[in-house]
Amino acid sequence: MTSSFEIVHKSQETSARLGKIHTAHGCVDTPAFIPVGTQATVKSLTPEDLSHLGVQIILANTYHLYLRPGHDVISSLGGLHRFMHWAGPILTDSGGYQVFSLAKLREISEQGVTFQSHLDGSSHLLTPEKAVQIQEALGADIMMCLDECTPYPATHTEARKSLKLSIDWARRCKESRRPNRGSLFGIVQGGMFQDLRAEGAKALIDIGFDGYALGGLSVGEPKEAMLNVAAFTLPLLPNPLPRYVMGVGVPEDLVEMVSFGADMFDCVVPTRHARNGQLFLRTGTLNICNARYRTDERPVEAGCRCYTCTHYSRAYLRHLFTAKELLAHRLNTIHNIHYFMTLMTEMRAAIRKGRFALFKRDFYAQRRP
Amino acid sequence: MTSSFEIVHKSQETSARLGKIHTAHGCVDTPAFIPVGTQATVKSLTPEDLSHLGVQIILANTYHLYLRPGHDVISSLGGLHRFMHWAGPILTDSGGYQVFSLAKLREISEQGVTFQSHLDGSSHLLTPEKAVQIQEALGADIMMCLDECTPYPATHTEARKSLKLSIDWARRCKESRRPNRGSLFGIVQGGMFQDLRAEGAKALIDIGFDGYALGGLSVGEPKEAMLNVAAFTLPLLPNPLPRYVMGVGVPEDLVEMVSFGADMFDCVVPTRHARNGQLFLRTGTLNICNARYRTDERPVEAGCRCYTCTHYSRAYLRHLFTAKELLAHRLNTIHNIHYFMTLMTEMRAAIRKGRFALFKRDFYAQRRP
Numbered sequence: 001m002t003s004s005f006e007i008v009h010k011s012q013e014t015s016a017r018l019g020k021i022h023t024a025h026g027c028v029d030t031p032a033f034i035p036v037g038t039q040a041t042v043k044s045l046t047p048e049d050l051s052h053l054g055v056q057i058i059l060a061n062t063y064h065l066y067l068r069p070g071h072d073v074i075s076s077l078g079g080l081h082r083f084m085h086w087a088g089p090i091l092t093d094s095g096g097y098q099v100f101s102l103a104k105l106r107e108i109s110e111q112g113v114t115f116q117s118h119l120d121g122s123s124h125l126l127t128p129e130k131a132v133q134i135q136e137a138l139g140a141d142i143m144m145c146l147d148e149c150t151p152y153p154a155t156h157t158e159a160r161k162s163l164k165l166s167i168d169w170a171r172r173c174k175e176s177r178r179p180n181r182g183s184l185f186g187i188v189q190g191g192m193f194q195d196l197r198a199e200g201a202k203a204l205i206d207i208g209f210d211g212y213a214l215g216g217l218s219v220g221e222p223k224e225a226m227l228n229v230a231a232f233t234l235p236l237l238p239n240p241l242p243r244y245v246m247g248v249g250v251p252e253d254l255v256e257m258v259s260f261g262a263d264m265f266d267c268v269v270p271t272r273h274a275r276n277g278q279l280f281l282r283t284g285t286l287n288i289c290n291a292r293y294r295t296d297e298r299p300v301e302a303g304c305r306c307y308t309c310t311h312y313s314r315a316y317l318r319h320l321f322t323a324k325e326l327l328a329h330r331l332n333t334i335h336n337i338h339y340f341m342t343l344m345t346e347m348r349a350a351i352r353k354g355r356f357a358l359f360k361r362d363f364y365a366q367r368r369p
Numbered sequence: 370m371t372s373s374f375e376i377v378h379k380s381q382e383t384s385a386r387l388g389k390i391h392t393a394h395g396c397v398d399t400p401a402f403i404p405v406g407t408q409a410t411v412k413s414l415t416p417e418d419l420s421h422l423g424v425q426i427i428l429a430n431t432y433h434l435y436l437r438p439g440h441d442v443i444s445s446l447g448g449l450h451r452f453m454h455w456a457g458p459i460l461t462d463s464g465g466y467q468v469f470s471l472a473k474l475r476e477i478s479e480q481g482v483t484f485q486s487h488l489d490g491s492s493h494l495l496t497p498e499k500a501v502q503i504q505e506a507l508g509a510d511i512m513m514c515l516d517e518c519t520p521y522p523a524t525h526t527e528a529r530k531s532l533k534l535s536i537d538w539a540r541r542c543k544e545s546r547r548p549n550r551g552s553l554f555g556i557v558q559g560g561m562f563q564d565l566r567a568e569g570a571k572a573l574i575d576i577g578f579d580g581y582a583l584g585g586l587s588v589g590e591p592k593e594a595m596l597n598v599a600a601f602t603l604p605l606l607p608n609p610l611p612r613y614v615m616g617v618g619v620p621e622d623l624v625e626m627v628s629f630g631a632d633m634f635d636c637v638v639p640t641r642h643a644r645n646g647q648l649f650l651r652t653g654t655l656n657i658c659n660a661r662y663r664t665d666e667r668p669v670e671a672g673c674r675c676y677t678c679t680h681y682s683r684a685y686l687r688h689l690f691t692a693k694e695l696l697a698h699r700l701n702t703i704h705n706i707h708y709f710m711t712l713m714t715e716m717r718a719a720i721r722k723g724r725f726a727l728f729k730r731d732f733y734a735q736r737r738p
Contacts, residue, residue, distance in 0.1 A: 040688065044695040046676075069663065069688045077666050077684055085680040294438065297446050307415075311454040315446055319409065319438045326413040326698050 002210055003089075003141060003183040005030075005242045005263075013357040015235065015261035018348055021057075021242055023089040023141040023183075025081060028056045030242065031258045031347055033340045034091060034266035039064050040074070040084040043271055044330040045337070047086040052307075053334065054341040057089040057141075059266045062134050063098030067117050067124075071137040079139030091266070092140035093246075094131040094173075094187075097149050097215075108148065108165070128172035132184070140182040144213065144246075145173040147187040152221040159191030166215075167203045174207050183210035185244060191216060192225050194232050201236040211264075212237040213244040218253075218267075227256055234260045251280065251343055255363055258347050259356065270340045274332035277321050280339040283368040286314075288332065293318040306338035307331075371579055372458075372510060372552040374399075374611045374632075382726040384604065384630035387717055390426075390611055392458040392510040392552075394450060397425045399611065400627045400716055402709045403460060403635035408433050409443070409453040412640055413699040414706070416455040421676075422703065423710040426458040426510075428635045431503050432467030436486050436493075440506040448508030460635070461509035462615075463500040463542075463556075466518050466584075477517065479537070497541035501553070509551045513582065513615075514542040516556045521590045528560030535584075536572045543576050552579035554613060560585060561594050563601050570605040580611040580633075587616040587636075596625055603629045620649065620712055624732055627716050628725065639709045643701035646690050649708040652737040655683075657701065662687040675707035676700075 009018040019030040035042045035050065038061045042050060050058065060080060065071060074083045080090055096113070099106060103115035112127030131146035147166035150159050166189045177184050186204035190196030204212060214233055217226050230245060234257075237243050244264035245257050254265055270280065277288040281301050286293075288300075299309035300317065308317070308331040320328035350359035378387040388399040404411045404419065407430045411419060419427065429449060434440060443452045449459055465482070468475060472484035481496030500515035516535035519528050535558045546553050555573035559565030573581060583602055586595050599614060603626075606612050613633035614626050623634055639649065646657040650670050655662075657669075668678035669686065677686070677700040689697035719728035 039692045039694055040685070041694050041696045044699070046696065046699075064692075068692060069684070073664055073684065076664055077682060083682070083685055083688075085685075295442055295445055313446060313452070315438070315442065316409070316452055316454075319452075323408045323433075323437060325408055325410050326695060327410045327415065329695055330413070330415075330699070 002180070005211065005240065007240065009352050011351050011356045012354060014259040014360075016258050016347070016351045016356045017261060017263065018351040019242070019263055021089070021264075025087060025089045025141055026056065028089055029348060030263040031254075031344055031351075032057060032264050033254065033344045034059045034264060035337055035340075036061070036266055036268045036271060037084070037086075039068070040080060042333075042337075043275065044326075044333050047084070047088075049334065050086070050337075051088070053337045054345065055088070055337065057091060058086060059091045059093065060138065060140075061098060062092045062095035062131065062138070063102065065138060066095060066134050067119055071134045075137040075139075081139060089141040090139070091142040092135045092138055092144065094144045094146040095126055095134065096131065096146045097247075099126055100149055100151075110165075110168070112146070112169075113148075128169040129176040132173050132176050136178060136181045142211070143177070143182045143184050145170040145184065145186050145209070147189055147215055149219065150189050150191045150216045152192070152216075152219045154191045156191075156193055156196070159189070159193055159196050162191070163189045163196050163200050167200065167207075170204055170209075171207050174209065185209055185211040185213050185242075187213045187215040187246065188233055188237070189216045190233075192221060192229060194229075197229060197233045198236060201233060205238060209241075211242040211244060213246050214262075215246050217245065218247040218249055223253075226253070230257055230262065231260050234262055251340075251363075252367075254340075254343065255347065255360055258351075259360060270336035271333055274336040275329050277328075277332065279332060280336050282366045288314065288317050288321050290318070300335050304335070304338065306335050308335040308338075371549070374580065374609065376609065378721050380628075380720050380725045381723060383628040383729075385627045385716070385720045385725045386630060386632065387720040388611070388632055390458070390633075394456060394458045394510055395425065397458055398717060399632040400623075400713055400720075401426060401633050402623065402713045403428045403633060404706055404709075405430070405635055405637045405640060406453070406455075408437070409449060411702075411706075412644065413695075413702050416453070418703065419455070419706070420457070422706045423714065424457070424706065426460060427455060428460045428462065429507065429509075430467060431461045431464035431500065431507070432471065434507060435464060435503050436488055440503045444506040444508075450508060458510040459508070460511040461504045461507055461513065463513045463515040464495055464503065465500065465515045466616075468495055469518055469520075477534070479534075481515070481538075482517075497538040498545040501542050501545050505547060505550045511580070512546075512551045512553050514539040514553065514555050514578075516558055516584055518588065519558050519560045519585045521561070521585075521588045523560045525560075525562055525565070528558075528562055528565050531560070532558045532565050532569050536569065536576075539573055539578075540576050543578065554578055554580040554582050554611075556582045556584040556615065557602060557606070558585045559602075561590060561598060563598075566598060566602040567605060570602060574607060578610075580613060581606040582613040582615050583631075584615050586614065587618055587622075592622075595622070599626055599631065600629050603631055620709075620732075621736075623709075623712065624716065624729055627720075628729060639705035640702055643705040644698050646697075646701065648701060649705050651735045657683065657686050657690050659687075669704050673704070673707065675704050677704040677707075
């Protein structure tokens, strides 16, 4: 079953909108944050932990699962949902991003990209058709087209060449998809150039997808450039379909992108920061290994209702982290995901009540200068 | 409040007995297995996980907590129970075992043992009085006397000298304890020598403790020697008080020790094996990283009712372990602790029904030859 999107409410003050994505594995309230479960697990958490945190959809990385344990293995075991015991919607990326960031000896051709596994050096060819085939084998609810994530910086010529390739690959993805499988989203590239972003959006809309994503952001460009590209490009995407900003971001980014009309985000920030001891607060972040927390009996954030803040002191979390205890990662991850989920819940409530501009003002007012 | 011990039922066929330890933090059904929470956490699990697994009491290591974060820190934060959010009974060791196994440059005198921290090389003096003081500061329900864990092998002369020291230290521990704190257990040493074990038991009984432990086992001696020492020494300990075999053991050891009349055990086996991918089965163990499990959709053990076996395949657990995912440790630990808790529950039921000998026969019949 292909997913469908329903817009429940539109903000009058900004471009923010409240929606619902309906999938074969349940609904996702948007704007939605999608925690990253790279290797068929959101690091340190069980699916029950995720559900308790209010997570409705997770992302899995096609590149990683293709290499290990193999999409064939997962498919033979009943698909990714069953394999990892997650009953909710799953979005998979195309594998392209990791081919360009993790794999060795990449060679791009019209046909696709040849790369060597970062695990064992084995050689593989990823084509648009293969990317769709793998995602279908995994049983993804939402699949992404294979694209080339244009690096930053890139000249107009480079970005244009890269965009052309991504558009060609997107067409082949669409042609190769099988009926009654997951939705397929196109990814708008184009670097930091408005004309290319517009050209990319138009070309993908002409091909026709179930949703549209912005790619090539959060790749090292200045924050302002990222926000400018999003603010320019998001309105060019079809209003009735979901708009997904890939790889974004920190809380400020999410608030801005929602105000531009984005519906979905994925990012490793909450989970990776947790494993590095960086915990999110309404005022900013806190580094739990700081010596000042040695005897601090307060929770990470006063008033936070997450499991971690309800039961543990900063002193205990600092101890676990300093002692390199496994539980540190879990408790930190629970807090950070809770923070992100709460942020999204509050944004959705603000949109529903027509108070998103007010929410945004309050959000920034709480940030530490 | 000092703990008390109640014998509920005695096996007629063996020396096994069913009991209850009452502590200020709740009851413990015996024979009991005590998971090890070295650094104020049973690695990878929350206290709620432990409760769901039926764990009633945990062990924390005084040596580790004294060095990091410091017993003073834990005490200032309300004690170990509050620090780690575990409301049930806690048993602490004296710190002696880790001083002899982990610390650098140990020097033993009548006064105590001087050692260098394995963490930062700082120098410390652990005396019997200090060991009790630390355990009281932690708020342990059951405290252990400082002893010297006699190494294996040791000559009769060495073992005797070591035993004398442990007895002297035990007396000083008893003298230094404060009223209305945790129970204090003596530890019988004496190496592999029956006369020394008997001498040790008698001397400690003369001093008088709330319970008695066998130390110096599972230190490299042959299995038969360990069982012989336990079979010989356990009956010498006061019948109405709890008998604790320290650092033991694998399932076979537990079954044998229970039949000799032991009431309590602690061991890192279930948790450490879990982190090494060794999972316990009724028939023996299974190494989850074995390639044969790559596409094995069965649970670790058919019929096992633990969270891990209820929801995940061997193939998924192998994938998590191979991919070095944090969740691997947690799911493996849950299974292994469940196995140990179930084993203890079954032994207690067998004792209650007067069928412990039958249980033991069945237990061995299921082991893979």
